[in-house]
Amino acid sequence: MAKEDIFDKEFVDERDKNNLEGLLEQLNLPPAAVKFVKENKKMVQAGIAILVISVVAWALYSSYRDNQIKKSSEALFAAQELSGQQMLDKLAEVEEDFGGTDAGLWAGVKAAQELMKNGKMSEAQQKFIGVRAELATSSALWPLVTVGIAQTAEAAGDFQLAISEYESLIDLEGYKDIGFLGSARVLELQGNRERVLELYERYLVELGPSAALQKVIVEEKIARLKAEQ
Numbered sequence: 001m002a003k004e005d006i007f008d009k010e011f012v013d014e015r016d017k018n019n020l021e022g023l024l025e026q027l028n029l030p031p032a033a034v035k036f037v038k039e040n041k042k043m044v045q046a047g048i049a050i051l052v053i054s055v056v057a058w059a060l061y062s063s064y065r066d067n068q069i070k071k072s073s074e075a076l077f078a079a080q081e082l083s084g085q086q087m088l089d090k091l092a093e094v095e096e097d098f099g100g101t102d103a104g105l106w107a108g109v110k111a112a113q114e115l116m117k118n119g120k121m122s123e124a125q126q127k128f129i130g131v132r133a134e135l136a137t138s139s140a141l142w143p144l145v146t147v148g149i150a151q152t153a154e155a156a157g158d159f160q161l162a163i164s165e166y167e168s169l170i171d172l173e174g175y176k177d178i179g180f181l182g183s184a185r186v187l188e189l190q191g192n193r194e195r196v197l198e199l200y201e202r203y204l205v206e207l208g209p210s211a212a213l214q215k216v217i218v219e220e221k222i223a224r225l226k227a228e229q
Helices: 020-027 031-039 041-080 084-097 102-117 121-132 141-155 159-167 176-189 193-206 212-228
Strands: none
Touching: 041 084, 041 102, 084 102, 102 121, 102 141, 121 141, 141 159, 141 176, 159 176, 176 193, 193 212
């Protein structure tokens, strides 16, 4: 006679639906498994309850997160459609309402850039510094914000900070040019031509074969500095 299968059982006694032993019989579990479940009934029930709660909680969190992302993106877009003080006010709202999200961080960057455009370098610098404090160094926004700090420091005459920030960009892919040229420019403003020359010579070595025009420009700068020594 063929072994009885759970799917062949068309009838389940109603009294067994809320009865653990009846359920175990219907599932055709191995005797060892049945024994374990019976001996640890409360633990099994608690485990199932925790699992259900975890699944429901994760589903609710995912739904909330997706909704927040959508709302924050819409709010950022709406803020960027404005101008002047209205834009800054709306960007501040996005930062406050959606702090920590990509939209909230971008709102801070956009606000800092707007302040720079209006000549408010000190305020812009503080905004950039505040945004960077929330970023990991691996974030794609980190070098962009660092450029902002360097530029505002340079504009404000805080040359030590500017050099420090520019130099931190030298080893970052895509920001090498800004790092070298920014550092050299500020050092030259300080009259430190020896260090400027060292930077340009290092920069020249690191320029790839595709940067022919950039090499010519750097070589001219080196020649000028040597001629002035």
